[in-house]
Amino acid sequence: METLHLARGIPRRTASAARAGVAASRAAGRARSAVSFWRRRSAGAGPVVLRRSAGGGRGGGGGFGGFGGSPQKDEFAVEDGERESEGEGGSGGGGLVLGAERDASGAVVGFSLAPQTRPDYVEVAGAEGEKGTDEIKETEETEGEEEAQTKLSYNIVFVTAEAAPYSKTGGLGDVCGSLPIALAARGHRVMVVSPRYQNGTVADERYAGAVDLGHCVKVHCFGGVQEVSFFHEYRKGVDWVFVDHPSYQRPGNPYGDSFGAFGDNQFRFTLLCHAACEAPLVLPLGGFTYGENCLFLVNDWHAGLVPVLLGAKYRPFGVYKDARSVLVIHNLAHQGVEAAVTYKNLGLPPQWYKALEWVFPTWARTHALDTGEAVNVLKGAIVTADRILTVSKGYSWEITTAEGGYGLNELLSSRKFVLSGITNGIDITEWDPSTDEYLASHYCVSDLSGKVQCKIALQKELGLPILPDCPLIGFIGRLDYQKGIDLISSAMPELMEDDIQFVMLGSGDPRFEEWMRAAESTYKEKFRGWVGFNVPISHKITAGCDILLMPSRFEPCGLNQLYAMRYGTVPVVHATGGLRDTVDNFNPYANEGSGGGTGYVFMATLLLMTVVSRERLCI
């Protein structure tokens, strides 16, 4: 498992005002420019310059959640999952030093990831001479390989509503499915806590490798006691922990079904947060628990109660005193807002109400008696987390503005000193055109000759006329207001006047799904709209298309443009958030006139007001 960190090396740009909308005609114009650019490219104008800023991360299983047994010494080293004595580990140069915990009589009672004198980290062998600093050690890219190792190793607990390949509706699943593996490869001990969704389809088999740990935890919430249990799989150096409860067993995706979002999501994710706080304390993974000295990475509102619980439920009793939490915001538009009366259901002490208190502005209230009082889980996480991260630098700034802050901009601005952005990486083993299992032909960015076979195969599979020279534009994503689908739909008649083909893959808002079906029957020879969630098709579109269109109104990071750049597919993106940060706008004058850049970045010319309505604030 390797990661590609596109953030490094990309010139940092000062983001201009977050634009909440783009002009559809502008999008069409840009797509047309890309078409003509593509034509020039096809005509021998040279390949698009795809600049990758950094190489992949170190592969390998590593990690140390998966071994057990009794140590013979107080400290021993572990390398690539194998246990060695300390002396042996020293010669290997890549071992981890662990400590044994002893009772008053000196008998070993367990193992600690922290040496007794420095209880919050372990040292990584090979970092001799540089001990005492707290930086992640990374060497510069060497022949496409990134050597990265940590000198401080943490017990990291991801809490997330989705983690691929077990569950995925979008980018959150991708990141929480691959980043833990990359961190484990660097020497951290990593656990991912996520629900064990069972929806009665073949997708349930994804959890087949996870075994019931036989551990139940009682959660006091929603006026009763709920019992949750845990399943566990140790895979690629990571402890994947799945919380089991009947509320995760129903048809649909993690958040809803064809009738919309589930009405009990607040309940389901409250359970997740309580369970995630218990997991490091009670689950003996690989023989021993993670313990209290954890770093919780809480992803989006679904995990947002975790930092609140640390402060409200555990620390008053001396538990998790040294634990820290990082809130990772993948999408600020979803905040977990419910009526104020639901606060009492969350299993929090009454005096902590203010942490979650949220009052809608007058204009957003629905009737004269509406006081606008609500609880907002993400707000609670923002005020209680030790650090706040977004998935790109640009987005970390945008959320502090009125246009991009979804009502939380002032609060986020007040926490600027702990707010930062780190651009997402991607899993370059899954997304690699030279090995991608879903492709009809393999190729690489330095030799795109196999790409045309992917295009022909895609045209064939979708029943489009097989025209290798016809520019093929693609879109992949959730059919959501965020993604600018309405802008594509209004640009479509103009786009279809050109000699192009257009393929869309997505699911979500039924209105957009209906529009895709209608567009397909209107433009039979040129347009295909695949309604549904289909990972193989997403790979085929990424490889088979010449251009990938992403006219997102806002985009915290965006992954598809990163995949596209890796597949030699020109991204055409709106200059917002992570799209602006990661796509280098094509400059025909660069490189002594031969051109340079990684795609097209268009600016919004029409600012559409973002209406922060209650509907958008609730999942």
Ligand SMILES: Nc1ncnc2c1ncn2[C@@H]1O[C@H](COP(=O)(O)OP(=O)(O)O[C@H]2O[C@H](CO)[C@@H](O)[C@H](O)[C@H]2O)[C@@H](O)[C@H]1O
């Ligand atoms: N119908 C379909 N079939 C198959 N695959 C599909 C699909 N629809 C989407 N996908 C896949 O889901 C992922 C979507 O990732 P994005 O980052 O573009 O969006 P998303 O808005 O969900 O994520 C949020 O979180 C991520 C991660 O932080 C941020 O990058 C992003 O900006 C933020 O909005 C991609 O891997 C894509 O291929």
